Every structure is written in structure tokens, then in C-alpha cells.
Amino acid sequence: MMFGRISIILTAMAALLLGGCATPQPRSIWSAEQLAVLKEENFVQTGRGWEFTVDDRLLFATDESQPSAGQTEIIGRIAKRLLSVGIQHAEVEGHTDKTGTTEYNDQLSKRRADAVAALLTTNGFVAENVRATGLGERFPIETNASATGRRENRRVVILITSP
Known part of the structure; x- marks a missing residue:
């Protein structure tokens, strides 16, 4: 009889311990509906969040x-x-090519970001929920040695990091 109780207790303890070892699946912060809209609108998931660009970039x-x-x-x-x-x-992140001075490019990239942020707020976003940053020429995605590369660097990225 005592062996039966010990066996039941050990079985219950093992079940509790093994249940605690199960790795919980990370829960997405995004609903299925939110993910569908992000994907339908050509947002791409990156290590930083969901990035939107028109034809890969707002140029x-x-x-x-x-x-x-x-x-x-x-x-x-x-x-x-x-x-x-x-x-x-x-x-909203504004970027420039390397044409012009660093100071000027910082200002220009900020104006670009501000212009896109203003469009978001005009269309319903609360201004306090939209952050615009000018990053100048610091993060090129193409070479600045060609006209095509410079064109690709003159962009704005909309980044969504939380629902």
C-alpha cells in the first residue's frame, strides 16, 4: 500500500516537473488581422520590426x-x-545620398521624415504616436558612386515596432 502511494506521488511530481520544462511558444504581439494588413501593404519583417517602402523604398x-x-x-x-x-x-526614418554636406543631409533627411510623418497624422495617426528621425547619409543601402545607388539612398522608411 505504501509503495502504491509513493509511486503515485513520484508520478505526480514527475508530471509537474516535466510540465514545467516545456518551452512555451513565443506569443506574437501581432494579431492575425494586423499581420495580414502589414503583409498586404508590402511591409517586410526585419530585425527591427516591420518596414514599409514603396517599390522597396519611398524614394x-x-x-x-x-x-x-x-x-x-x-x-x-x-x-x-x-x-x-x-x-x-x-x-519614420529619412535618409539621403552623400551629395551635399553632412549637416545639410541631416536636415534634408529630417524634412523627408517629417513630411511622411505629417501624411500619417493627416490620415488619422496621433502626432505623439509618430516619431520622425533624420539619419542623413549614415546608412546607405547602395553605393553613392553611381546615380542609381544615390537614388536608392534618398529614401524614407516607415517602421512599425508595436501594434
């Missing part, structure tokens, strides 16, 4: 800081779709 002409009419329409649509699924925070 700008040399010395320009205002999005084109087409970009304005796309950003407006995306803002509304994100808000419709509860995504209310965004980071």
Missing part, C-alpha cells in the same frame, strides 16, 4: 523632401489600414 529626387502625389496617396491608404487594425505607432 525622393535630389534635394526634395516632399513625397510625390502617388506616394501621398499610398501613405494615406496605408495609414488608414494600419489604424483599422489597431496599429497606432510608427517610426
Whole structure:
């Protein structure tokens, strides 16, 4: 009889210990609906969060800081779709090519980020939930030695890091 009780107790303890060893699956901070919208709107998951770019980037002409009419329409649509699924925070990063001085490029990249952030707020985002940063020429994604490379570096990235 005593052996039966010890066996039951040991079995119960083993079950508790093994149950505690199971690795819990990480829970996504994103709902299925949020993930669907992010993917449908061409956001790409990176190590930093979900990055949006039009044709891989929101590109700008040399010395320009205002999005084109087409970009304005796309950003407006995306803002509304994100808000419709509860995504209310965004980071906007402006970038430049290496043309011009570092100081000027920092200012230009900030103007680009501010312009895209303003479009998000015009389309429903609360201004306090949108952070705009000018990163100048510090993070090129292509070489600045060619016109094509410089064009790719004149961009703005919208980053979503939390729902």
C-alpha cells in the first residue's frame, strides 16, 4: 500500500516537473488581422520590426523632401489600414545620398521624415504616436558612386515596432 502511494506521488511530481520544462511558444504581439494588413501593404519583417517602402523604398529626387502625389496617396491608404487594425505607432526614418554636406543631409533627411510623418497624422495617426528621425547619409543601402545607388539612398522608411 505504501509503495502504491509513493509511486503515485513520484508520478505526480514527475508530471509537474516535466510540465514545467516545456518551452512555451513565443506569443506574437501581432494579431492575425494586423499581420495580414502589414503583409498586404508590402511591409517586410526585419530585425527591427516591420518596414514599409514603396517599390522597396519611398524614394525622393535630389534635394526634395516632399513625397510625390502617388506616394501621398499610398501613405494615406496605408495609414488608414494600419489604424483599422489597431496599429497606432510608427517610426519614420529619412535618409539621403552623400551629395551635399553632412549637416545639410541631416536636415534634408529630417524634412523627408517629417513630411511622411505629417501624411500619417493627416490620415488619422496621433502626432505623439509618430516619431520622425533624420539619419542623413549614415546608412546607405547602395553605393553613392553611381546615380542609381544615390537614388536608392534618398529614401524614407516607415517602421512599425508595436501594434
